[in-house]
Amino acid sequence: MSIVLFDPSAVIKSYEALAACFSGEIFYAVKANPSPEIMTVLSNCGVTGFDVASLTEIEAVRSLDQHTPLVYTHPVKSRDAIETAYGRWGVRTFVVDSIAELHKIALSCPQLDDVEIFVRVKSAEPTDTQLINFDGKFGAEEVDVIRLAQCIEHYGAELSLSFHAGSQQTNPAAYWKMLEYLAALVEQHALKVHRISIGGGFPVNYEQHTRYRIQDIVPGVEAIKQRFPALRHVTFMAEPGRYLSAESMTLLTEVLLVDKDRVFVSESIYKSLLDCALLNARFPIAMETPGKSKINKQYRIFGCTCDSLDQLPGHYQLPADLSEGDVLRICNVGAYGFALTDNFNGLCAKPSLSFAADYSLEQQLHNSLRSI
Ligand SMILES: Cc1ncc(COP(=O)(O)O)c(C=O)c1O
Known part of the structure; x- marks a missing residue:
């Protein structure tokens, strides 16, 4: 979550x-x-x-x-x-x-x-x-x-x-x-x-x-x-x-799995972390779960989808005893990534599906362009 x-x-x-x-x-x-x-x-x-x-x-x-x-x-x-x-x-x-x-x-x-x-x-x-x-x-x-x-x-x-x-x-x-x-x-x-x-x-x-x-x-x-x-x-x-x-928005995301240096979280570059993939933005990341080890270790952080594009850039220092169920605090995510997941610029709503039999390109374009 x-x-x-x-x-x-x-x-x-x-x-x-x-x-x-x-x-x-x-x-x-x-x-x-x-x-x-x-x-x-x-x-x-x-x-x-x-x-x-x-x-x-x-x-x-x-x-x-x-x-x-x-x-x-x-x-x-x-x-x-x-x-x-x-x-x-x-x-x-x-x-x-x-x-x-x-x-x-x-x-x-x-x-x-x-x-x-x-x-x-x-x-x-x-x-x-x-x-x-x-x-x-x-x-x-x-x-x-x-x-x-x-x-x-x-x-x-x-x-x-x-x-x-x-x-x-x-x-x-x-x-x-x-x-x-x-x-x-x-x-x-x-x-x-x-x-x-x-x-x-x-x-x-x-x-x-x-x-x-x-x-x-x-x-x-x-x-x-x-x-x-x-x-x-x-x-x-x-x-x-x-x-x-x-800087007004902070993401709290749950750790789904830790394996060696791989950390999987419940958020994704296809959601509010898109700027990590598009721009290599490195949001400051800290632990939200209290009481973890003061000794840090270097990790790679992966998003929740099945493909390997869904990864944050570089490495992150997090507690050596990081584990499933811990919560990470990903800071300063309030610009773009958050908006890009939902009709960015007001111009990127999901296109509606048409069936080939009804298809008149001119009419379809005219209808959808009226809304831009
Ligand atoms: C015309 C114009 N002004 C301002 C902005 C905002 O830019 P920034 O978020 O980098 O401040 C944009 C971003 O696309 C833009 O296109």
Whole structure:
């Protein structure tokens, strides 16, 4: 058996640490963990709004709060999703990284003079200091940023800029270099920019990353804002997901079997430990069962399925007398892994089964796409 414990004070602590050094707006990236408990705590803390990636996430936020500001940050959306976000849910802020998506927005919204469009910009200098690189999939190159800015002005919408430095980004300079690059773009092309989002990516305490603090990143961001006249009057914002959610959830999982250095637990990489397999994340692990030996031994930890992919990365030091029925405490599992097991991004519900005889691809696609 496994249980996830939620500690609201961890969300509050992370939020307050960020809010204390960041003068900008804070939007929680719902995809990291859409639990209503986390969103409610953040609303109570005074979070500016929510970063959403789908209609499902918009509905989840709106079911808690009808009026909180939303930024629809997914750079690729269906026309139906744009129309519904604008018409039904009052979303007025969208993100694009291509002209094709901008045209889609222009065709799906009745007017654009009340719309703000963020152009998602690709990092100028790629880094390898993050667990997930976000620029491989999204982000406009400089020449396209300028074309997009011109089109947005032509449509009468408001221009903003954003980037994502990569999730669990452990190099603060990744943020600073991007901001310097954006400042140069704004100055050189005399862009009229309403907001700049520094995205998410702030690192949390995993076993291989224990010494990173938000205070190492944000003061540098604030200094750059002051250093460049072109940025001084731009509103800054951030979209943290992992940073606000990870440390609030702890998994208690039962040991099913110990054999030599192999420990089998009742949780799995196909459940809340997925980040161990996808990203080699090493969650801090401790004993929950009291009274065990003070002498440690090195173990490998395996999940509960039948395949050998279901394994946590590396080795873990645990009591030499670890045995069946003991309980392990796996910390900081609140981001992604937990959400990935259940309709991640609001875009990954299990597909429904169709029978070949009824199959009309066009109709099926149309029906299922209406819900994205
Ligand atoms: C646009 C955008 N903003 C913010 C986030 C949150 O990133 P993180 O959880 O690394 O803070 C993501 C994650 O996918 C994202 O796509």
